[in-house]
Every structure is written in C-alpha cells, then in structure tokens.
Amino acid sequence: MDSELIAVTIDGKEVKVSPGTTVLEAARTVGIHIPTLCHHDDLCSEALYSQTSSTPHKGEHTHQHEESAMLSTPSSCRICLVEVEGLPKLHASCALPIHNAMTVRTTSTAIRHARRDILELMMSEHFGDCFACARNGTCELQMLCADYGVTSERFGRPREPLFEKASPGNIIMRDQNKCILCRRCVRMCALYQGVYALTTEGRGDHSRIATFMGREMQDAACINCGQCINRCPTGALTERDDTEAVWHAIEDPDKLVVIQTAPAPRAAIGEAFGCEPGTPLTFQMNTALKRIGFDKVFDTNFSADLTIMEEGSELISRLYKALVLKDNTAALPQFTSCSPGWIKFIETFYPAYLPNLSSAKSPQQMMGAVLKTYFAEKNGWDPSKIVSVSLMPCTAKKFEAGRPEMDSSGYRDVDYAITTREMARMFKQAGVDVPKLDKTDFDSPFGTPTGSGVIFGTTGGVMEAALRTVLEIVTGEKVESMFDHADIKPVRGFDGVRMAEVKIEKVGPVPEILSHLVPDFEWLKGATLRVGLAHGTVNAIRVMRDIQEGGPLSKCHFIEFMACPGGCLGGGGQPIPTDQEIRAARAKALYSEDAAYVVRKSHENEDVLRIYREFFKEGPCSHKSHELLHTHYKERV
Amino acid sequence: MDAQQTLRTEVEQLVRVHGRGRTALMPILQDLNRAHSYISEDAMLAVSDALNVPRAEVYGVATFYSYFSVKPRGVYVIRVCRTISCAKQPDYHPAIAALFDELGIGFGETSSDGIFSLEQTNCAGMCDQGPAMVVNDDAHIHLTEASVRTILNDYRHKAQAAQSAKKAQ
Numbered sequence: 001m002d003s004e005l006i007a008v009t010i011d012g013k014e015v016k017v018s019p020g021t022t023v024l025e026a027a028r029t030v031g032i033h034i035p036t037l038c039h040h041d042d043l044c045s046e047a048l049y050s051q052t053s054s055t056p057h058k059g060e061h062t063h064q065h066e067e068s069a070m071l072s073t074p075s076s077c078r079i080c081l082v083e084v085e086g087l088p089k090l091h092a093s094c095a096l097p098i099h100n101a102m103t104v105r106t107t108s109t110a111i112r113h114a115r116r117d118i119l120e121l122m123m124s125e126h127f128g129d130c131f132a133c134a135r136n137g138t139c140e141l142q143m144l145c146a147d148y149g150v151t152s153e154r155f156g157r158p159r160e161p162l163f164e165k166a167s168p169g170n171i172i173m174r175d176q177n178k179c180i181l182c183r184r185c186v187r188m189c190a191l192y193q194g195v196y197a198l199t200t201e202g203r204g205d206h207s208r209i210a211t212f213m214g215r216e217m218q219d220a221a222c223i224n225c226g227q228c229i230n231r232c233p234t235g236a237l238t239e240r241d242d243t244e245a246v247w248h249a250i251e252d253p254d255k256l257v258v259i260q261t262a263p264a265p266r267a268a269i270g271e272a273f274g275c276e277p278g279t280p281l282t283f284q285m286n287t288a289l290k291r292i293g294f295d296k297v298f299d300t301n302f303s304a305d306l307t308i309m310e311e312g313s314e315l316i317s318r319l320y321k322a323l324v325l326k327d328n329t330a331a332l333p334q335f336t337s338c339s340p341g342w343i344k345f346i347e348t349f350y351p352a353y354l355p356n357l358s359s360a361k362s363p364q365q366m367m368g369a370v371l372k373t374y375f376a377e378k379n380g381w382d383p384s385k386i387v388s389v390s391l392m393p394c395t396a397k398k399f400e401a402g403r404p405e406m407d408s409s410g411y412r413d414v415d416y417a418i419t420t421r422e423m424a425r426m427f428k429q430a431g432v433d434v435p436k437l438d439k440t441d442f443d444s445p446f447g448t449p450t451g452s453g454v455i456f457g458t459t460g461g462v463m464e465a466a467l468r469t470v471l472e473i474v475t476g477e478k479v480e481s482m483f484d485h486a487d488i489k490p491v492r493g494f495d496g497v498r499m500a501e502v503k504i505e506k507v508g509p510v511p512e513i514l515s516h517l518v519p520d521f522e523w524l525k526g527a528t529l530r531v532g533l534a535h536g537t538v539n540a541i542r543v544m545r546d547i548q549e550g551g552p553l554s555k556c557h558f559i560e561f562m563a564c565p566g567g568c569l570g571g572g573g574q575p576i577p578t579d580q581e582i583r584a585a586r587a588k589a590l591y592s593e594d595a596a597y598v599v600r601k602s603h604e605n606e607d608v609l610r611i612y613r614e615f616f617k618e619g620p621c622s623h624k625s626h627e628l629l630h631t632h633y634k635e636r637v
Numbered sequence: 638m639d640a641q642q643t644l645r646t647e648v649e650q651l652v653r654v655h656g657r658g659r660t661a662l663m664p665i666l667q668d669l670n671r672a673h674s675y676i677s678e679d680a681m682l683a684v685s686d687a688l689n690v691p692r693a694e695v696y697g698v699a700t701f702y703s704y705f706s707v708k709p710r711g712v713y714v715i716r717v718c719r720t721i722s723c724a725k726q727p728d729y730h731p732a733i734a735a736l737f738d739e740l741g742i743g744f745g746e747t748s749s750d751g752i753f754s755l756e757q758t759n760c761a762g763m764c765d766q767g768p769a770m771v772v773n774d775d776a777h778i779h780l781t782e783a784s785v786r787t788i789l790n791d792y793r794h795k796a797q798a799a800q801s802a803k804k805a806q
Binding site for chain 1: 695696
C-alpha cells in the first residue's frame with residue numbers, strides 16, 4: 001500500500017496520502033484547517049461508506065440512490081479555495097483530488113481576499129438579522145464572516161425578504177432568505193435518510209433548494225427527522241420553536257407543568273454549554289428544569305421500560321401466534337415503533353409492511369398517556385390542568401405529539417415536544433448554567449433511572465433492552481449467564497445494518513404477568529431468536545429490500561429501526577454540530593450511565609411493576625394497555 | 638381511464654422505447670415535454686414510479702432545463718432572441734410589438750386560448766439573419782411586424798385545425 005502513497009506539501013508540511021484523497025482531507029490529517037460551508041464530516045466519502053457498510057450485503061455499496069451524482073462533493077460554497085503551485089487561479093480544495101505530487105498553500109493574501117469576496121457575495125443575497133436568528137452564535141456563515149472581517153456591505157444587502165417564510169404549520173421550518181445553497185440538506189436527506197424530500201430546483205442564479213413541486217415541508221414526503229437542520233450551516237433550516245408556549249405554561253399559575261426527559265438529550269445538552277461531547281448531565285439537568293419552573297421532572301426511562309414490557313410481550317405473543325397457532329395475521333419480523341421518523345418513513349414508503357410494526361406507542365406517547373390518567377388519578381391532579389412537555393433529541397417527536405390519534409388520555413397526551421437545542425436555549429434565557437448545578441433525582445413515581453431505558457438513546461439500545469427482558473422472561477435465567485454484565489455486545493456498534501442471533505437453550509415457566517398471552521414457553525426451547533438493527537433510514541431501505549427479496553433479514557423475528565444515524569443520540573434535535581465522532585462520544589456516555597445504574601432491566605423497574613399492579617392490572621397487551629399504550633398507523637402518500 | 642392512468646400508460650410506453658434505468662430519465666422527460674408542451678405533476682410522479690427515481694429528483698431535472706416546463710404552456714412556445722445582434726435590427730421592436738398585440742400577452746405568459754406561450758431566449762444562432770424567433774423546433778428569421786402576424790396566423794390555423802380534427806375523432 002505504502003508504495004501507492006503520494007507525497008504532497010501543504011503549507012510547508014509534507015503529508016503522504018492515498019491517491020484520490022482531496023486536498024481538503026489531506027490538510028485535515030496534518031491539522032491544517034481549511035474553512036468550508038458545504039463540506040461536512042458526515043458527508044465525506046469515508047463516513048458515508050461506514051454508514052452503509054456491514055451485513056447483509058457485504059461489499060455491496062451500489063444502491064440505486066448512490067448512482068446519483070450526490071455522492072460527489074458539491075463544492076458549492078467555494079470557501080475552501082487554495083493555491084496549487086504550477087496551476088493558475090485558485091482551486092476548491094474539497095473538489096481537488098490528489099493524483100500527483102503537489103505543493104499547496106492554504107493561506108495567502110489572494111486566498112483571504114477571495115474568501116472574503118465570496119462571503120460578501122453570499123451576504124448580498126442573505127436577508128435577515130443575526131440577532132433574530134435561531135442560529136445566532138452557532139451559524140457557520142456568521143463565524144466565517146467574523147473570521148474574515150466581513151464588516152462592509154460592498155455588494156449590498158437585501159432590504160426586504162427575497163422569499164416568503166414557511167408557514168407556522170411546519171415542523172421543519174425553512175427560511176430561504178438565509179440559504180447559501182450548500183446542498184448539505186439535500187445530500188443528508190438523500191444519502192443518510194434515503195428520503196429525497198429535497199432537491200435543487202432551477203439553475204444558475206435561479207436555483208434554490210425545494211421539495212417536489214416546491215411544496216412546503218409539511219406537504220412534502222418528509223419524515224421530519226431534522227437531519228437537514230442539524231447539517232445546515234446557517235439558519236435556513238430550523239425546527240418549529242415551541243419554547244414560548246412552554247414558558248407561557250410555566251408562568252400560568254393554573255397549570256401543572258410536567259416534563260419527561262429522554263435519554264439522548266442528557267448525553268448531549270452539555271455541548272451547548274461548552275462541555276466535551278459525551279458529558280452526561282442527567283441529574284444537573286433535573287435541577288435546572290426544577291429551577292426554571294417545571295412542577296415535576298420525570299424520566300422517559302420509565303416509559304421506555306414500559307415500552308419494552310408492551311413491545312416484548314407483543315413479540316412473544318406474535319411469535320406464539322405465528323409459530324404455534326399458524327395465524328398468518330401475526331406479521332413477522334416485528335418492527336420497533338419508537339422512532340417517529342421511522343414511523344412516517346414506513347407509512348410513506350413501505351405501507352404494505354405496517355402490520356409488522358409493533359402497535360406499542362413510543363416512550364414519549366406512553367408517558368403522555370399515563371401522565372393524564374394514572375398519575376393524575378393517583379395524585380388527585382385535574383388532567384385538564386396538566387401541561388405535558390417532553391424533552392427530546394428529535395424534531396419528529398413534535399409531529400408524533402401532534403398526531404390526531406395521540407389523545408387516548410382524553411386530552412393531548414403530550415402538549416409540547418421540545419428539542420435539546422430548544423431546551424438549552426430556555427436554560428440560557430433563564431441564566432441557568434447547567435454543568436455547574438448540583439444533582440437532583442427524578443420525581444416519583446416515574447423516576448427510577450434504568451440502564452435499559454437510558455440505552456434507548458443509541459442504535460441497538462432498544463434491542464438490547466428488549467433482549468435483556470425477553471431472554472430473562474423466557475428462560476427464567478439471569479441474562480448475565482448468557483452475556484457478561486448483561487452487556488449484549490452483538491447488537492451494539494455503528495454499522496448501518498446489523499444482525500444477531502441468540503439461542504434459547506432452556507425455557508422457564510410463564511410469569512404471572514404474561515399468563516394471559518401464552519400457556520407455556522416449551523415451543524421456544526432450542527429456538528434461535530434472530531434480530532436485526534438499522535439506523536439512518538437509508539439503511540432501513542436496505543433492510544426492507546432484503547426482506548422483500550427474502551434475504552437473511554426476512555428470517556429475523558424482531559428488527560429495530562432508528563430514523564437517525566446513530567439512533568436518538570444523533571437526532572435532528574440534538575446540538576449542532578453532530579458528526580460521527582460526536583455520536584460515538586454520546587453513545588459512550590449512555591453506555592456508561594447504563595453500566596452505573598442499579599436497575600438495568602425493564603422488568604425490574606419498580607415503577608413499571610407498580611403501574612402493572614395498580615393500573616394496567618390485566619398485564620401487558622391487555623385491553624386497558626391497548627387503549628392507552630398502543631396505537632395504529634396509516635398509509636401516507 | 639382517468640388522466641393519471643393515461644399518463645402512466647404513456648410513460649410505460651416510453652419506458653419500452655428508452656428503457657427503465659436512470660439514463661432514461663432525460664429522453665422520457667423530453668418526449669413528455671414535447672407531447673404536452675409541459676411536464677405535469679402527475680407525469681413526474683408517473684416517471685418517478687416507473688424509473689424508481691425519487692420524485693424530487695425528477696422535479697429537480699425538470700426545472701433545471703429551460704426547454705422543460707413544469708407549468709402548463711401553449712401548444713406553440715415562441716422564443717424570441719434577445720441577443721444584441723437581433724435587438725439592434727430596426728425591425729426588432731416593431732416585431733415584438735406585433736407579438737404582444739397579436740397574442741395579448743407579455744413574455745413569460747400563455748395566451749388565453751392555450752395556443753401560444755411567449756418567452757425570450759439568449760441566442761437562436763441566427764445572428765446574421767435577425768430578428769429571429771424559434772417556435773417549438775422551427776426558426777423564423779428576418780422578422781418584421783407583418784411577417785410576425787402572418788406566422789402567428791399560420792400557427793393559429795394549424796392549432797385550430799388540429800383541435801377540430803381531435804374533436805371530430
């Protein structure tokens with residue numbers, strides 16, 4: 001291999017790279033930072049490769065979508081200009097592959113001036129004031145303008161909007177006045193999510209980012225995952241801001257404002273306060289939430305564990321129906337249903353497979369449903385006065401909370417779903433410096449932090465939590481006897497599609513709580529439980545195609561799907577930036593929380609067991625749990 | 638058969654000619670654009686399904702080329718050359734005035750009878766014979782106020798004849 005390397009000199013430093021490496025990538029390997037507004041670490045070839053590598057199609061990387069020109073870097077922003085000795089003019093380093101030895105300069109007066117000119121030209125079509133922008137302080141364009149001393153308005157500035165703003169009904173809000181046409185959103189949507197909601201419309205100075213027929217996002221085939229927002233260098237893409245409504249509720253003395261916090265935000269919110277990625281602030285955040293006025297702070301881990309109980313029981317009963325009763329209405333493999341981006345994805349693109357989706361609601365919606373029923377009854381609270389807020393790493397959760405059927409409590413089950421970014425902003429508005437705070441526990445009765453719940457935030461986590469519970473229930477043995485420390489490593493990792501098998505050597509008696517679903521477990525003795533995982537909906541497409549073709553994934557019993565790359569920790573509502581390295585750090589934080597908690601299995605969560613004793617007395621997947629904890633799906637066009 | 642079904646059948650016929658790969662996208666869009674003067678939303682959806690190319694991408698391609706339109710256009714699309722060698726001809730402005738007068742529309746618009754759309758183009762390649770305009774695939778040169786009126790009348794009669802022939806069927 002070494003003989004193939006090419007030596008290039010960048011700013012006097014020599015670096016050896018393999019042929020085809022771009023000058024931009026080569027410079028980064030020696031710590032030379034070339035600024036850019038269109039290149040993103042997630043969208044470079046290496047990251048894309050790892051996103052779609054792995055089983056079941058080893059060595060297969062030619063999906064239909066990859067045939068499009070989108071794989072190549074768009075080199076649209078032109079900020080990364082460099083000088084190459086012997087070549088005339090400046091060259092965009094992101095689109096300059098190294099095939100021969102070359103000498104590159106990344107800084108000179110000509111380069112600095114060219115970059116400043118480009119920035120000033122961008123500003124000449126940029127309407128909107130920085131102070132009135134959600135990305136004020138995290139805007140890449142703003143930062144570069146500061147770095148390059150863009151203080152004048154040489155080419156003028158638009159004095160009025162060039163484009164209409166998106167209507168407030170949208171969850172993904174686009175403001176084209178701030179768009180620099182870098183196409184990160186288009187590529188993210190296509191290459192990681194396989195959704196293709198966005199495209200470039202028109203040509204030349206008429207080109208703009210648009211959906212099919214130039215529709216608003218809410219009318220487009222968009223799954224609300226928010227990955228586009230997280231990659232946008234400017235404020236052209238943001239999520240609907242629900243913070244004012246939450247402040248309003250908090251300040252209303254007549255309302256009881258309750259918040260549930262999902263696992264992924266706690267591993268990431270520190271980034272908004274200058275912490276290293278992967279700094280968990282779970283209990284400091286509880287203190288902060290109390291300080292800004294929430295009446296109760298609950299852990300979504302509770303309803304994550306409740307989800308495992310319902311979804312796991314559903315799996316056992318599906319397997320029983322399909323394998324023993326030969327009931328062909330019990331569709332296998334069962335698909336997880338906690339990622340609202342994935343739900344809208346399958347509703348839109350693979351509606352024939354809706355029967356495979358677990359009917360269990362997501363943890364957010366389960367918590368919402370029990371808050372205004374069980375919790376309100378238990379505490380004598382008037383459910384009409386409860387404002388149920390959720391802190392989520394996710395923009396699609398706003399859509400899920402707004403789904404018309406999500407009112408099984410008799411009220412809106414979840415009133416406002418806010419993202420990690422929105423929450424960080426609320427803390428800052430209130431002058432709360434989260435990392436410096438003391439720790440506070442969650443409130444009971446939904447306050448036991450559990451390992452099984454917390455790993456819901458990462459790809460593979462739902463499957464691991466489900467396996468811990470299902471294996472123990474079925475075999476009657478501790479899962480530690482099968483996997484050290486109950487760490488089910490085969491389902492962990494970041495490969496786009498993964499598969500794992502667990503042999504069920506012996507079976508135990510059916511626990512009381514499931515006696516209404518199956519008579520015994522004898523039929524599972526010696527069986528091999530096969531599970532699959534996919535994250536980033538482009539990998540969901542690979543799984544669905546494999547199932548359609550009768551490949552190995554069609555033989556699985558249970559498949560976890562997460563819409564976002566990395567699972568919830570890489571969610572569209574998480575702090576910006578998010579990339580491969582940051583996702584890995586957040587995953588590490590979640591697994592370290594899991595390892596540190598006393599309770600690490602959903603069926604051992606005392607709060608969950610209590611709710612089955614006191615409220616869902618007939619057990620999981622019973623009539624009452626179906627009313628409150630399960631839902632249905634619909635085909636979308 | 639409803640309009641959408643008719644389009645799907647039409648696209649399937651085009652797939653038989655051009656194939657089902659991504660490379661068939663351009664020729665199929667060209668054929669559709671020629672047949673209907675524009676590429677409708679339903680047509681793009683039919684192409685997207687037939688070729689398994691995302692609908693947004695079909696839309697992106699259809700909006701990229703100025704000879705494609707995603708909005709209804711007249712049977713005849715008139716593209717008047719606006720380049721300097723045409724614009725400097727003495728007959729240029731009288732010819733354009735005649736176009737406006739005959740059609741009752743300005744650039745970028747379609748006549749109410751649906752027969753003509755009026756556009757400008759940067760160069761028709763007829764610099765030595767201007768003023769020039771291109772109507773669908775045919776170039777017209779040495780335009781004058783009078784010749785414009787004659788040309789339009791010819792097309793109008795052609796369109797009306799085609800319409801009544803269609804009705805008679």
